[in-house]
Amino acid sequence: MLREIGISADSRIAERFRGGFVREFESEASCIAELYLFLIRDKVKTDKTRKVLLFFTDLQTGPPPEVRPIRCLWPFDFSDYIAADAREKKQRVLDALHAGMLWLAENCGWAPQPLEDAYVEAVARDLTLKASLKKTWPSPDRRYRVRVDFRFDIDAVYLDAVLTKYHGSQEVARLKLGKARPYRGCMFDYGAExxxxxxxxxxxxxxxFIKEKWTVDFSNAIAGDAYGSQNDAR
Structure with missing residues (x-):
């Protein structure tokens, strides 16, 4: 099964697109790579291939001569990308990624239908990955839990801390944790501790390596919940 999808810009374009564009493009494109991977996870049998890395380039107009999932050069128009707004940028990346994945599927013997389904679902989700970290954290008194919801967008990963009852999923409060830089695989880093x-x-x-941290105080929510519970008990 496929476990990782990466999108980068061909390093040879750096001489024409300066100012750190190659790195910025990889960061922006990660929101689509992670969304697409999320939608096809455990649905595409890829034999021994666990990772696909697409390197977008404007130095070719068609598929590469060799089938190499780990380093697949794929045509992309960076000038049009730069001129587009955020929504259109994501659409252009999705279209190129999807075309590349279908080409790999055809040449590697992978089933194309899960890829087609993922494309439709990605558009239905407005090209944005919204999900929750798998891990939750119980409060010291075991009355509550915190889960972290995230929205993985082109400019940032937006993080919310959601306070729920310890038993069940009843939402008590939702507070903004903050935002973080998007990059491939970043949710493993942001959700680890x-x-x-x-x-x-x-x-x-x-x-x-940046060692960021985000903090929220649920004191008002917990006090309000305790007050409400007391009134319910009367």
Whole structure:
């Protein structure tokens, strides 16, 4: 099964597209790569291929002469991409990624239907991955849990901390944690470590080299929930 999809810009374009464009493009394109991977996960049998890396280039107009999933050069118009707005940028990346994946599927013997389904679903989701981290963190008194919801967009990954009852999924409060830089596989870093640093304070920590952290205080929500529970008991 496929476990990773990466999109990069051909490094040879760096002389024409300066100012860190190659790195910026890879960051922006990661939102589509992660969405597409999310939608096809465990649905495409790829034999021994676990990773696909597409390198977009404007130095060719058609598929590459060799079938190499780990380094597949794929045609892309960077000038049109730069001129597009955020929504259109994501659409252009999705179209190119999808075309490349279908070409690989045809030449590698992978089933194309899960890819077609993923494309339709990606458009239905407005080209944005919204999901929750698998891990949750129980509060010190075991009355609540925190889960982290995220929206993986072209400019940032937006993080919310959601307070729920310990038993069940009843939402008590939702607070904005903050935002983080998007890149391929970043949710493994952003979702690796979390901790209640006080009875009402939760902190999410990144394991990337930047070592970011985001903190929320649920004191008002917890106090309000306790007050409501007391009234319900009367």
């Amino acid at each position: 979390g901790e209640w640093t006080a009875p009402t304070v939760f902190e999410l920590r990144s394991t990337s």
